[in-house]
Amino acid sequence: MKRNPQLNAHGELQHLITLEGLSREILSAILDTAEPFAEVAEREVKKVPLLRGKSVFNLFFENSTRTRTTFEIAAKRLSADVINLNINTSSAAKGESLLDTVDNLAAMQADMFVVRHASSGAPYLIAQHLAATGRSHIRVVNAGDGRHAHPTQGLLDMYTIRHYKKDFTRLTVAVVGDVLHSRVARSQIHALRTLGVPEIRVIAPRTLLPAGVADMGVRVFQDMKEGLKGVDVVMMLRLQNERMQGALLPSPQEYFKYYGLTPEKLRLAKPDAIVMHPGPMNRGIEIDSAVADGAHSVILPQVTFGIAVRMAVMSMLAGS
Amino acid sequence: MPTLPDATALCAQLAAAMRPSITPQTALVGIHTGGAWIAERLHRELGIKPLLGSIDVAFYRDDYHQRGLHKGAKTSNIPFDVEGAHIVIVDDVLYTGRTIRAALNELFDYGRPARVDLAVLVDRGGRELPVAATWCPQALTLPASQTLVLERNSNDGEALSFRITEK
Numbered sequence: 001m002k003r004n005p006q007l008n009a010h011g012e013l014q015h016l017i018t019l020e021g022l023s024r025e026i027l028s029a030i031l032d033t034a035e036p037f038a039e040v041a042e043r044e045v046k047k048v049p050l051l052r053g054k055s056v057f058n059l060f061f062e063n064s065t066r067t068r069t070t071f072e073i074a075a076k077r078l079s080a081d082v083i084n085l086n087i088n089t090s091s092a093a094k095g096e097s098l099l100d101t102v103d104n105l106a107a108m109q110a111d112m113f114v115v116r117h118a119s120s121g122a123p124y125l126i127a128q129h130l131a132a133t134g135r136s137h138i139r140v141v142n143a144g145d146g147r148h149a150h151p152t153q154g155l156l157d158m159y160t161i162r163h164y165k166k167d168f169t170r171l172t173v174a175v176v177g178d179v180l181h182s183r184v185a186r187s188q189i190h191a192l193r194t195l196g197v198p199e200i201r202v203i204a205p206r207t208l209l210p211a212g213v214a215d216m217g218v219r220v221f222q223d224m225k226e227g228l229k230g231v232d233v234v235m236m237l238r239l240q241n242e243r244m245q246g247a248l249l250p251s252p253q254e255y256f257k258y259y260g261l262t263p264e265k266l267r268l269a270k271p272d273a274i275v276m277h278p279g280p281m282n283r284g285i286e287i288d289s290a291v292a293d294g295a296h297s298v299i300l301p302q303v304t305f306g307i308a309v310r311m312a313v314m315s316m317l318a319g320s
Numbered sequence: 321m322p323t324l325p326d327a328t329a330l331c332a333q334l335a336a337a338m339r340p341s342i343t344p345q346t347a348l349v350g351i352h353t354g355g356a357w358i359a360e361r362l363h364r365e366l367g368i369k370p371l372l373g374s375i376d377v378a379f380y381r382d383d384y385h386q387r388g389l390h391k392g393a394k395t396s397n398i399p400f401d402v403e404g405a406h407i408v409i410v411d412d413v414l415y416t417g418r419t420i421r422a423a424l425n426e427l428f429d430y431g432r433p434a435r436v437d438l439a440v441l442v443d444r445g446g447r448e449l450p451v452a453a454t455w456c457p458q459a460l461t462l463p464a465s466q467t468l469v470l471e472r473n474s475n476d477g478e479a480l481s482f483r484i485t486e487k
Contacts, residue, residue: 029391032392032393033389033393035395036376036378036379036393036394036395036396037379039395039396039397040379043430044402045428047429048379048380048429049379049380049425050389315379315384315389316389319385319387319388319389
């Protein structure tokens with residue numbers, strides 16, 4: 001059997017490209033490792049020395065302030081040196097190829113690349129290129145590639161669910177919104193399945209559902225009120241207007257009416273349900289402010305947990 | 321084969337040796353996992369109710385680049401102000417001194433203590449760093465191939481006992 005390209009010969013995580021195909025043991029080990037990292041943020045000195053002397057390059061071929069910032073904070077709290085490159089405004093605009101950019105940064109003694117790219121598969125291509133050129137000691141973390149995967153977001157969402165709900169094996173979880181364009185949804189669904197969530201629901205209008213979504217082991221609902229009944233966790237997705245071509249949706253007002261999470265719709269979920277959102281939120285389109293800022297919302301804790309989860313991932317990769 | 325140290329008796333001896341130096345403002349910080357068990361026991365046996373915390377030195381170990389991140393790292397718990405405090409680091413076995421160095425580094429990220437002491441049950445020699453215990457009821461020589469492991473039996477009133485394992 002061909003080895004998962006993210007794992008080394010000892011079965012340790014070497015790159016993090018996707019959650020698909022990673023075992024429950026590995027996902028749980030990452031979540032377990034993130035817990036002590038969460039405490040580091042409470043200290044006088046919010047830093048540990050694990051990645052001292054290592055250079056982490058944030059390669060963002062697509063803009064993202066929040067994800068880049070949380071990766072930067074995570075790497076700095078691990079004592080790494082962090083170099084941020086917004087490539088859409090630099091060499092790529094001058095015509096340099098992806099792998100030429102990678103080769104140049106590798107020549108600057110990079111130890112880790114955190115890659116965000118609009119094309120699915122770009123981080124995998126980089127990891128493959130590094131392995132083929134004898135530089136597999138350089139680690140690659142996918143910070144979101146096209147519609148493919150956003151593994152650290154998926155992991156921080158699992159950390160958040162475990163933090164509030166403890167046990168995955170009794171939960172009903174709904175993923176709501178623009179699943180079609182969402183790498184976040186794909187990573188979430190893979191992780192939820194692997195961690196043993198018995199019922200995963202996907203709620204979206206037909207035009208925002210990818211073909212074959214039911215094959216991912218989820219129950220599909222087009223009626224949000226039906227889909228939210230009795231759920232423990234509501235994972236909202238951002239409506240990705242910038243990725244939409246053609247008329248997939250009627251007006252934002254109509255979308256809000258049918259698929260916006262309002263207090264009224266949330267009342268159909270369990271009384272202790274939690275509401276999550278990967279950010280940035282479109283208030284009044286996919287989520288009502290009363291819910292986003294309400295008692296069920298764990299949206300800001302997600303951001304805090306995201307730093308600990310990224311510290312766990314980076315320190316596990318760099319030490320493997 | 322040397323006789324195994326009696327962990328329960330050593331805890332009592334250690335508490336007796338430490339007692340004159342401990343006040344309710346002293347903080348015991350046990351190193352996960354064995355040291356944390358001993359710190360809990362000392363906390364009871366000392367009778368003075370010093371402050372109690374625990375640390376896991378996984379993020380400060382000097383073998384990270386050779387061996388990777390230590391698996392099963394626990395959350396450090398320092399529920400008091402380290403700045404200006406008298407702290408006693410507690411561990412089961414003192415060996416190379418590297419764990420103690422890591423613990424000191426970690427502790428100083430919480431603040432600048434006024435004084436730090438070290439309490440261990442057993443000193444097995446083999447130091448690789450200039451580290452010495454303030455209190456240590458037993459010294460022991462073991463071949464490098466052997467590891468002295470502290471265990472806690474939850475079916476037997478949390479009794480502590482030592483075991484020797486071969487590498």
